[in-house]
Structure formats: structure tokens, C-alpha cells
Amino acid sequence: MAGVVALVASISTTAAMGGGSKAGAHSAAIKAALVSDIAGFNDNGFNKNQLKGLKVAAAKVGGTAIPLVSHSQSDYKPNYNTAVRDGANVVVAAGFLLADTMKLYAKQFPKVDFAITDDSYKAAGGYSNEQGITYATQEAGCLVGVLAAEEAKAMGGNTIAATGGIKIPPVDSYIAGYKYCAAKAVPGTKTIVQYSNSFTDEAACSTVAQNEIGQGAEVVFQVAGLCGDGALKEASKLGKWGVGVDADEYHVASKILTSAVKKTDVGVEDVVESVANGTFKGGTDITLNLKNNGVGVGTISPKVPKSWITLMNSYKAKIIAGTLKPPAVIPK
Structure with missing residues (x-):
């Protein structure tokens, strides 16, 4: 833990300069990072679709996608270090298991926007630069x-x-x-x-x-x-x-x-676009459900x-x- 804190301290200036602005749309192309959970991006669903949403959103807003794969929970903090070191304006946690890690970084880097799939912002620290992406599954x-x-x-x-x-x-x-x-x-x-x-x-x-x-x-x-x-x-x-x-x-x-x-791709896409256009609402959750077509059923036999x-x-x-x-x- 001491090593992580030391590394966080050493890159705080970089992250502060590259972090998200709450004042309006970004004047420069944003950088959007996505940290996978332990299943990685080749899981044929949950993480893979979020990566799709990240890439689609980055292309739409002319930004840069930074996908960071986790093979185990020990990869979470190094991946967040990479995200903030590289100047990400927004970092999306690809699942519930990353809540504790996101909480640590959201507190340390208040000028960076953070979001988490499958959890509320309150459960992940409750900070004003966090947003939960929840699904009525x-x-x-x-x-x-x-x-x-x-x-x-x-x-x-x-x-x-x-x-x-x-x-x-x-x-x-x-x-x-x-x-x-x-x-x-x-x-x-x-x-x-x-x-x-x-x-x-x-x-x-x-x-x-x-x-x-x-x-x-x-x-x-x-x-x-x-x-x-x-x-x-x-x-x-x-x-x-x-x-x-x-x-x-x-x-x-x-x-x-x-x-x-x-539709985890939709949630990630919406968050990244909101950061780019200055409408990201930290301290809130967004919910995707049947009514807004965020969940549903696939091909029926x-x-x-x-x-x-x-x-x-x-x-x-x-x-x-x-x-x-x-x-x-x-x-x-």
C-alpha cells in the first residue's frame, strides 16, 4: 500500500493537469480509460461490450481510448496508476469488484472524473467526481x-x-x-x-x-x-x-x-460522451433498464x-x- 501511495503522489501533478473539467466541454480531445475486471476484454460480453462502448465514444468525440486489462485484482491499482499518469480525463471501472480501487483514486484525483459499472457512486466512496452506471438486470x-x-x-x-x-x-x-x-x-x-x-x-x-x-x-x-x-x-x-x-x-x-x-457498451459510451461535452454529473447514478432499452433479451430460439x-x-x-x-x- 505504501508503494501505491508513493506512486500516486508522484503522478498527482500530471493527473491534475489532465483531469476532467466541470466548467464545460473540453477544449482539447479527451482521454478516456477503461479498467477491465478480472475476466479481461475477451469475455465475450460484460467487459468486451464496455470496450466497444469506450472505442465508439472516443471515436465520436475525437478522443483517445485507453483500455487497461486486468488479469487479477492485483492489476487494478497499477492500471489506475497508468490511467492517471497518462492524463485520462475519465476512468471507468468495468465492474463492482473495482469499487475499492476507484474510491482510492477518486479521492486522490478530484479533477479526474470516475465512473463504475454495476455499482453506485455512494458505494464507491460517494465523491463528487464519481458516477455510478447501474443496470436493472x-x-x-x-x-x-x-x-x-x-x-x-x-x-x-x-x-x-x-x-x-x-x-x-x-x-x-x-x-x-x-x-x-x-x-x-x-x-x-x-x-x-x-x-x-x-x-x-x-x-x-x-x-x-x-x-x-x-x-x-x-x-x-x-x-x-x-x-x-x-x-x-x-x-x-x-x-x-x-x-x-x-x-x-x-x-x-x-x-x-x-x-x-x-448493454454495458451504452453506459460507458454515455459517460465518456458526457465528459467530453461537459455534462458529466458527478455525485449521481445513471440507471439503464427496460424502459430506456438498457437491458433486455437477446436472440430467442x-x-x-x-x-x-x-x-x-x-x-x-x-x-x-x-x-x-x-x-x-x-x-x-
């Missing part, structure tokens, strides 16, 4: 839960499953909506929830999915990033349906019912009956209207 989870419950019923069963990665709020919110709406759509539906404790180890998620299917699950919803692709492949191998997460994962395995999509899709869309309409509010905490 329980809403997307709800929609895929409806389809999963119908599939289990069609197969003569009443059990579905979720393979989580690490048990953190952004994972559990997906599962909460999934479990809640599955039971609402088809009363009596049971949801098995287990965790692999990894976002990168496909074998670990494959083992979890195999166990869940052994307990009678007809559908497996992966909420574990790259690790979860192992769950989808295992489900297909055993003749069961899988549900993808974050991105459209229809291509991952042969039996993908659909995917619960979180052509084998899904139209009546199921109609039912799912009725749930979507109720959520948008505010008459149905799936929980963000897994119900008992």
Missing part, C-alpha cells in the same frame, strides 16, 4: 425467467437453475428477477441457485451446471461471465436449454433459449412458441408501466 432476469419456467413446464418438470459466478449484487439481481418471475409465470416453479466462485473458469461452471441438471433442472441460466459459457455448453451436452447473460450468447452452444442482455413470447412481452409491458417490480435481491 432483475428486469432482464425476469423476462428470461418466464421463458425458462414455460420450458420446464413443457418438459414435464418444475425446476430451473442459475449458475452464478461470484456472489455479488450484480450477479444476484439477475437471479432474483429470474426466480421471481419464473414462479409468477408458472406457479410452483423451483429455482436451484449455485455459485462457481469464478468468472473465468469454464470447467467450474460446467461442474455446477452438471450438478444442477442432476437435481432436475430443465434450464440453466448462466450468470458467471466467461466461466458461465461452460455451463451453457454442459447444458447443451446434456440435452437441456441454457440462457446466456450480459451479451447475446446464442452462438455459444447448440441449445440456447435466449440471453438476458445488459425459433423453437420457443409464440405464446411464450407473448407472455414474456406482457411482463415486459408491466415492468415498463411500473405495475410489476421484480426484486433485486433473491427471494426465499
Whole structure:
């Protein structure tokens, strides 16, 4: 820690000169950094889409994109050091696991803007130069839960499953909506929830999915990033349906019912553009949901009956209207 503080002190002048201005649009091209979580940018979804948003935004505003990959949590602080040393005007944390690191740097560099995907600014320090990018993923989870419950019923069963990665709020919110709406759509539906404790180890998620299917699950919803692709492949191998997460994962395995999509590219893009044009609102959170098209579902298998899709869309309409509010905490 002493080494990190020393390095932070040595680069504070550089960061102060390159930091974001709250007075208006930047007169010079901005530099926007994105620090990945431990899954890196080749996870086919969560981090990869944020990198896409970073590059799109940088191109739009004529700025420079600075992607910084983390292979482990020990890479977080060195990556933030690189970002501020290189004069980034805004640094985006690609996930909940980076909150403590962002908190440290947001306090040390008040002239730099910071944002975090999947967490609130208050949870990451509550500083005026921070913004949270939150997603109502329980809403997307709800929609895929409806389809999963119908599939289990069609197969003569009443059990579905979720393979989580690490048990953190952004994972559990997906599962909460999934479990809640599955039971609402088809009363009596049971949801098995287990965790692999990894976002990168496909074998670990494959083992979890195999166990869940052994307990009678007809559908497996992966909420574990790259690790979860192992769950989808295992489900297909055993003749069961899988549900993808974050991105459209229809291509991952042969039996993908659909995917619960979180448009992490949009959140990053919006933040970077706001810094460039001087409208960044520190000390606030932005929320992407079904109503503003920030979450949703991916490609739906052509084998899904139209009546199921109609039912799912009725749930979507109720959520948008505010008459149905799936929980963000897994119900008992």
C-alpha cells in the first residue's frame, strides 16, 4: 500500500493537469480509460461490450481510448496508476469488484472524473467526481425467467437453475428477477441457485451446471461471465436449454433459449460522451433498464412458441408501466 501511495503522489501533478473539467466541454480531445475486471476484454460480453462502448465514444468525440486489462485484482491499482499518469480525463471501472480501487483514486484525483459499472457512486466512496452506471438486470432476469419456467413446464418438470459466478449484487439481481418471475409465470416453479466462485473458469461452471441438471433442472441460466459459457455448453451436452447473460450468447452452444442482455457498451459510451461535452454529473447514478432499452433479451430460439413470447412481452409491458417490480435481491 505504501508503494501505491508513493506512486500516486508522484503522478498527482500530471493527473491534475489532465483531469476532467466541470466548467464545460473540453477544449482539447479527451482521454478516456477503461479498467477491465478480472475476466479481461475477451469475455465475450460484460467487459468486451464496455470496450466497444469506450472505442465508439472516443471515436465520436475525437478522443483517445485507453483500455487497461486486468488479469487479477492485483492489476487494478497499477492500471489506475497508468490511467492517471497518462492524463485520462475519465476512468471507468468495468465492474463492482473495482469499487475499492476507484474510491482510492477518486479521492486522490478530484479533477479526474470516475465512473463504475454495476455499482453506485455512494458505494464507491460517494465523491463528487464519481458516477455510478447501474443496470436493472432483475428486469432482464425476469423476462428470461418466464421463458425458462414455460420450458420446464413443457418438459414435464418444475425446476430451473442459475449458475452464478461470484456472489455479488450484480450477479444476484439477475437471479432474483429470474426466480421471481419464473414462479409468477408458472406457479410452483423451483429455482436451484449455485455459485462457481469464478468468472473465468469454464470447467467450474460446467461442474455446477452438471450438478444442477442432476437435481432436475430443465434450464440453466448462466450468470458467471466467461466461466458461465461452460455451463451453457454442459447444458447443451446434456440435452437441456441454457440462457446466456450480459451479451447475446446464442452462438455459444447448440441449445440456447435466449440471453438476458445488459448493454454495458451504452453506459460507458454515455459517460465518456458526457465528459467530453461537459455534462458529466458527478455525485449521481445513471440507471439503464427496460424502459430506456438498457437491458433486455437477446436472440430467442425459433423453437420457443409464440405464446411464450407473448407472455414474456406482457411482463415486459408491466415492468415498463411500473405495475410489476421484480426484486433485486433473491427471494426465499
